[in-house]
Amino acid sequence: MCTHLIRYKYLVSTILIIFFTVSCTSSVNIKPLTAYQNGFGETDIEHRIIAKADNLHQQLKNKGMIYRDLDANAYVDKVWKTIRPEALNSNIDVQFFILKDSSINAFALPNNQIYLNIGLLARITSEAQLAYVMAHELAHVIQRHGYKGTLERKSKIISAHISDLVLMGTGIAYLPAMVSLAAFTREAETEADTYALGYIHKAGYNLNQVSMVFNQVLIDVRANQSMLGSIYNRHPNNKERVANTLSLIGNKYNFAKGKTNEKGYRDFRRGIVELNIQSQLRNGHYQLAVEGIKRELASLNGDINTLLYFEGEAYRLMADKPSIAAREEALLKGVDLDDALIQEFHDRSADNYDKANEMYQLALSMKNTSPAPYKGLGLVAYAERDYVQAVLNLERYLAINSEAMDKRYIKGIIRKIRNEEK
Amino acid sequence: MRLIKLVPLILLVGLVFIAGCAGVTAMRQHQDFDQLAKHSATAVIMPVQIKVELLTFTGENEKLAEDEARLNLALRQAIRTKLGGTGLDFVTFDFGLEAQRDEDFAFSVTQAHEAFNIARRELYGEGAKEILENGGTFNTSLGPVLNLVADRTGADIAVFVRYAGFKKSAGMISKDIAAAVLIGALTGQAYMPAEVGSKVELALVSTNTGDVLWTNGMQANELSAKAAIQALSQFPDPQWKREAPVY
Numbered sequence: 001m002c003t004h005l006i007r008y009k010y011l012v013s014t015i016l017i018i019f020f021t022v023s024c025t026s027s028v029n030i031k032p033l034t035a036y037q038n039g040f041g042e043t044d045i046e047h048r049i050i051a052k053a054d055n056l057h058q059q060l061k062n063k064g065m066i067y068r069d070l071d072a073n074a075y076v077d078k079v080w081k082t083i084r085p086e087a088l089n090s091n092i093d094v095q096f097f098i099l100k101d102s103s104i105n106a107f108a109l110p111n112n113q114i115y116l117n118i119g120l121l122a123r124i125t126s127e128a129q130l131a132y133v134m135a136h137e138l139a140h141v142i143q144r145h146g147y148k149g150t151l152e153r154k155s156k157i158i159s160a161h162i163s164d165l166v167l168m169g170t171g172i173a174y175l176p177a178m179v180s181l182a183a184f185t186r187e188a189e190t191e192a193d194t195y196a197l198g199y200i201h202k203a204g205y206n207l208n209q210v211s212m213v214f215n216q217v218l219i220d221v222r223a224n225q226s227m228l229g230s231i232y233n234r235h236p237n238n239k240e241r242v243a244n245t246l247s248l249i250g251n252k253y254n255f256a257k258g259k260t261n262e263k264g265y266r267d268f269r270r271g272i273v274e275l276n277i278q279s280q281l282r283n284g285h286y287q288l289a290v291e292g293i294k295r296e297l298a299s300l301n302g303d304i305n306t307l308l309y310f311e312g313e314a315y316r317l318m319a320d321k322p323s324i325a326a327r328e329e330a331l332l333k334g335v336d337l338d339d340a341l342i343q344e345f346h347d348r349s350a351d352n353y354d355k356a357n358e359m360y361q362l363a364l365s366m367k368n369t370s371p372a373p374y375k376g377l378g379l380v381a382y383a384e385r386d387y388v389q390a391v392l393n394l395e396r397y398l399a400i401n402s403e404a405m406d407k408r409y410i411k412g413i414i415r416k417i418r419n420e421e422k
Numbered sequence: 423m424r425l426i427k428l429v430p431l432i433l434l435v436g437l438v439f440i441a442g443c444a445g446v447t448a449m450r451q452h453q454d455f456d457q458l459a460k461h462s463a464t465a466v467i468m469p470v471q472i473k474v475e476l477l478t479f480t481g482e483n484e485k486l487a488e489d490e491a492r493l494n495l496a497l498r499q500a501i502r503t504k505l506g507g508t509g510l511d512f513v514t515f516d517f518g519l520e521a522q523r524d525e526d527f528a529f530s531v532t533q534a535h536e537a538f539n540i541a542r543r544e545l546y547g548e549g550a551k552e553i554l555e556n557g558g559t560f561n562t563s564l565g566p567v568l569n570l571v572a573d574r575t576g577a578d579i580a581v582f583v584r585y586a587g588f589k590k591s592a593g594m595i596s597k598d599i600a601a602a603v604l605i606g607a608l609t610g611q612a613y614m615p616a617e618v619g620s621k622v623e624l625a626l627v628s629t630n631t632g633d634v635l636w637t638n639g640m641q642a643n644e645l646s647a648k649a650a651i652q653a654l655s656q657f658p659d660p661q662w663k664r665e666a667p668v669y
Contacts, residue, residue, distance in 0.1 A: 062518070063529065063532040064525040064527070066525070279536075282533060282536050282537055283540065324540060324543060324544060324549075327543065339551065342549075405566070405569060406565075406569050408569045408629070408631075409565065410566075411630075412631035416631070
């Protein structure tokens with residue numbers, strides 16, 4: 001009994017010492033980019049990190065993920081020039097790219113390249129908000145958080161491995177390392193928020209728009225952060241973040257008003273919104289797509305006919321893929337994905353097909369020469385085994401749109417129907 | 423985000439621990455497989471999604487580019503040999519070159535991979551129970567995303583390959599040995615985790631209708647095409663059509 005107690009005490013003390021040691025492993029001091037005249041990259045480790053980032057950019061390019069719209073890129077470039085801090089030497093370049101990714105995210109790489117996802121750009125509504133998002137990522141680049149984070153992680157992990165050995169491979173030692181790394185990340189995010197406000201204030205943007213970024217973006221992220229893997233989920237507690245930033249806007253900048261430019265931003269995001277909805281539909285984010293479409297319809301943005309068709313597509317896919325729709329529901333509502341939930345979506349299929357048809361018909365009532373809603377009607381009819389209507393609508397789609405990119409798919413379905421009819 | 427990056431590796435290592443050398447069969451076959459095969463004559467191998475890493479003591483895992491290149495070739499060879507043996511003709515197509523020439527095509531390939539990821543969830547994730555109740559048959563489709571691939575390559579079938587592998591550095595192995603010795607001294611039973619492991623998933627998808635015809639996955643305690651060969655050994659012997667339908 002006594003021996004057990006001693007062993008127990010030894011174990012607890014060891015764990016506590018390890019927790020302390022791993023948490024306290026210190027990081028190296030790295031100068032911000034503004035302290036450099038001609039770029040950066042002094043150590044072998046940093047060169048390796050930069051090479052990895054360059055490699056990631058090449059991969060994104062090879063996957064066709066970079067959005068290449070000249071007007072949109074020029075718009076982002078204009079905002080970048082507006083927020084660029086004077087302290088940053090003109091020899092140092094930072095590049096912004098729009099990424100065809102529907103997650104609500106933006107991120108900076110250690111090679112000074114910043115990526116703005118279409119999912120985020122579709123969610124915000126003014127140039128001032130865009131400026132804040134860009135300024136936040138820019139602050140990460142200037143403060144070299146990516147590089148610091150890598151070094152921090154490396155030192156913590158080595159300590160954790162050694163401690164893990166003392167704890168006989170139980171894995172307990174990795175917990176303090178993770179906690180400590182999360183704390184580093186939170187500090188970096190808060191620092192980036194603070195610098196970002198300074199940059200956009202100097203550029204003359206309306207600081208009150210920042211709270212709208214929080215209201216519009218963070219609420220969405222809170223609901224689906226695990227699904228979308230958003231960078232915003234690693235920010236300090238969102239409520240705390242909003243409070244800190246708003247207090248800074250009030251105390252330091254006295255709620256400074258300035259330019260917002262909603263009109264310019266609306267034009268910029270038009271093509272991005274459609275691309276984002278298509279990406280959401282491909283990735284099983286049906287409810288998010290519907291919410292986005294409804295927002296666009298309510299604000300009379302975009303082509304109504306196309307938006308109605310997309311809404312129909314979201315309902316059709318929910319009915320076609322009930323297990324995927326159930327997964328989205330579980331993530332959005334933070335509930336377990338179980339058989340009952342999947343069954344619920346199976347049971348809703350007929351309703352969802354009806355909703356889809358309603359949207360397609362509505363789209364056609366606005367423009368009956370639009371081919372896509374006929375395809376939607378045909379696919380719903382096919383799913384419901386109404387083969388006459390299916391063939392009728394699918395053939396009408398092909399007749400209006402003989403060069404359709406998906407004509408093989410549509411002809412394949414017509415062929416399947418013919419086979420079944422035989 | 424970086425911590426999240428570690429999760430797939432931890433899961434992979436865990437899976438290989440659990441599975442050991444014996445592969446876990448995960449074969450699935452479309453309910454209309456024979457019918458779909460009759461309309462297919464040619465195939466193209468999609469860009470292999472491959473990730474092989476050296477797990478290091480510093481946590482700064484290294485991409486093993488040479489191993490990836492070697493395995494890429496070995497996997498392609500294994501697929502061509504096995505499926506070619508069933509009478510399927512393989513189209514040679516340089517996806518990398520075409521992607522450089524046309525970023526829209528590159529993105530359509532990315533979209534196809536995205537759609538395949540959704541299909542995987544239907545096949546192995548939340549939709550798996552229903553499939554197993556149906557004896558492993560299903561009717562999952564990727565939709566029209568592969569139509570552009572069909573236009574450019576002329577292939578009726580796209581073969582998807584996902585491969586993930588790891589090798590441990592000397593430092594990591596030493597740490598495992600030391601931990602095993604300590605545990606052994608304490609409990610009298612030692613366990614030595616795998617030093618190398620891999621997991622492969624293969625799928626044949628119609629480029630015209632998007633139907634997933636057949637899919638399988640395997641694991642192995644080595645970095646080779648062995649798991650792929652084992653997975654392909656369960657492929658049925660279909661009657662491919664020599665004259666594909668004109669689209």
